[in-house]
Amino acid sequence: xxxxxxxxYGDDLTVNGVRIGDLTPxxxxxxxxEKGGQNYSPLEDVVVSKVKDSSTLIAxxxxxxxxSRYIExxxxxxxxxxxxxxxxxLNKTIVDAVVHHLNEEKLPTVPRSIRHKYMSAFxxxxxxxxxxxxxxxxxxxxxxxxxxFKICRRWGYEVKKIPNGKAIIVGxxxxxxxxxxSAVSFSDDPEAKENFGPFVPGIELVPYNxxxxxxxLFIEKGxxxxxxxxxxxxxxxxxxxxxxxxxxxxxxxCKEHNILLSMDEVQTGFxxxxxxxxxxxxxxxxxxxxCGKAAGGGILPVSxxxxxxxVLGVLTPGSEGSTFGGYPLASVVGTYAIKVMxxxxxxxxxxxxxxxxxxxxxxIKNNYSDKIMEVRGRGLLTAFEMYDxxxxxxxxxxxxxxxxxxxxxxxxxxxxxxxxxxxISSKQIDQLSxxxxxxxxxx
Ligand SMILES: Cc1ncc(COP(=O)(O)O)c(C=O)c1O
Numbered sequence: 001x002x003x004x005x006x007x008x009y010g011d012d013l014t015v016n017g018v019r020i021g022d023l024t025p026x027x028x029x030x031x032x033x034e035k036g037g038q039n040y041s042p043l044e045d046v047v048v049s050k051v052k053d054s055s056t057l058i059a060x061x062x063x064x065x066x067x068s069r070y071i072e073x074x075x076x077x078x079x080x081x082x083x084x085x086x087x088x089x090l091n092k093t094i095v096d097a098v099v100h101h102l103n104e105e106k107l108p109t110v111p112r113s114i115r116h117k118y119m120s121a122f123x124x125x126x127x128x129x130x131x132x133x134x135x136x137x138x139x140x141x142x143x144x145x146x147x148x149f150k151i152c153r154r155w156g157y158e159v160k161k162i163p164n165g166k167a168i169i170v171g172x173x174x175x176x177x178x179x180x181x182s183a184v185s186f187s188d189d190p191e192a193k194e195n196f197g198p199f200v201p202g203i204e205l206v207p208y209n210x211x212x213x214x215x216x217l218f219i220e221k222g223x224x225x226x227x228x229x230x231x232x233x234x235x236x237x238x239x240x241x242x243x244x245x246x247x248x249x250x251x252x253x254c255k256e257h258n259i260l261l262s263m264d265e266v267q268t269g270f271x272x273x274x275x276x277x278x279x280x281x282x283x284x285x286x287x288x289x290x291c292g293k294a295a296g297g298g299i300l301p302v303s304x305x306x307x308x309x310x311v312l313g314v315l316t317p318g319s320e321g322s323t324f325g326g327y328p329l330a331s332v333v334g335t336y337a338i339k340v341m342x343x344x345x346x347x348x349x350x351x352x353x354x355x356x357x358x359x360x361x362x363x364i365k366n367n368y369s370d371k372i373m374e375v376r377g378r379g380l381l382t383a384f385e386m387y388d389x390x391x392x393x394x395x396x397x398x399x400x401x402x403x404x405x406x407x408x409x410x411x412x413x414x415x416x417x418x419x420x421x422x423x424i425s426s427k428q429i430d431q432l433s434x435x436x437x438x439x440x441x442x443x
Contacts, residue, residue, distance in 0.1 A: 024070050029044070075407050086293075090298075098333060109328060109329065119326055119328075126334065141266035167224060208230070228260070232281070238383055239376045264289070271347035271422050346422040356426060381417075393413060397436075401436065404439060
């Protein structure tokens with residue numbers, strides 16, 4: 001092994017003589033291109049250095065007068081890590097809890113094979129806020145979906161008595177549940193699947209927001225179907241909001257056919273859409289659901305599956321587990337992430353600020369009706385879609401917004417998603433909207 005020297009903190013963090021504070025955005029890009037995986041294409045010419053406050057990032061950009069140097073500027077965060085930071089960056093209550101926990105309480109990590117006292121706090125908080133009987137902690141968002149998938153299959157065999165090996169899980173077209181092999185097997189995005197097969201069998205997709213297609217499939221194959229797994233609002237697909245009565249009808253159909261309704265609230269949960277969980281917008285309750293992202297308060301990856309006793313109850317010792325799912329520090333962070341959602345009325349804030357943002361975006365749409373086709377969203381999960389024309393390129397909008405001091409990112413090439421922290425102020429919403437207006441005007 002070659003020699004390795006690591007020293008210092010922050011900009012003085014130095015690895016084998018390379019001081020992080022000396023690297024320009026181009027240097028960072030070069031290191032990532034040479035030494036990292038090539039599975040992302042981050043915005044060019046910008047590197048985040050730290051946060052200033054709950055919605056403001058400090059970013060380094062090339063010095064226009066000398067590209068061997070960088071300048072720092074403030075960037076309003078219009079994406080908050082794809083809804084992982086609903087509580088705002090460095091939320092004081094959560095940070096205080098973490099610091100106190102590590103310095104005073106002193107219990108960072110023990111395995112699940114021995115009980116620790118903070119698990120009880122997390123389970124009491126998470127079952128109360130979700131209104132579910134049981135909660136199982138995991139780590140990444142995709143793990144909550146993957147575990148829901150496994151539980152639905154096991155429930156299908158053990159409770160519904162589907163013949164062994166025949167269980168079907170139904171999903172919706174345009175879904176996004178993460179990057180595990182089962183999640184990409186579930187996906188209909190060719191880019192996410194290419195050369196990753198063979199895929200997990202026993203999956204069927206129906207068009208999202210189409211009750212008739214679902215009913216047809218339930219009538220044809222209902223005896224083999226264990227669950228319909230679906231996002232209440234499709235985030236990655238470009239913030240696709242279903243009809244108001246879609247889920248009422250879906251829930252009814254599931255009950256009629258003894259099929260579980262499993263919802264993925266990884267992106268829509270924790271106040272994002274103006275309710276604590278997006279299914280509440282539609283007046284239904286899933287039998288099982290997965291949460292992630294903001295479940296970790298923007299500090300740690302925390303996810304969980306919540307559900308009914310008879311559904312989650314199919315798991316037995318040895319059938320499932322996770323080293324870091326619900327370890328002491330995650331249990332504390334998860335508990336405080338819930339506390340902040342409640343104490344700081346994040347859902348209500350999302351509703352009010354989201355209303356303001358959608359109103360502003362609709363005004364921009366009216367002014368540029370030749371460019372913007374649609375504004376969509378609930379709460380602070382919003383997007384605008386442009387017409388599919390060469391000059392109306394989502395990536396150009398992201399770059400333009402960055403030049404106006406706003407971070408947002410296109411999803412598919414004509415749609416731009418805006419999903420800032422739920423602590424964002426009225427003034428910052430207007431700042432975000434003004435930047436969108438200027439960039440759209442310039443296209
Ligand atoms: C609905 C949904 N499910 C699951 C995931 C995967 O979460 P993670 O990237 O934390 O695994 C995402 C991520 O964007 C998501 O939006």
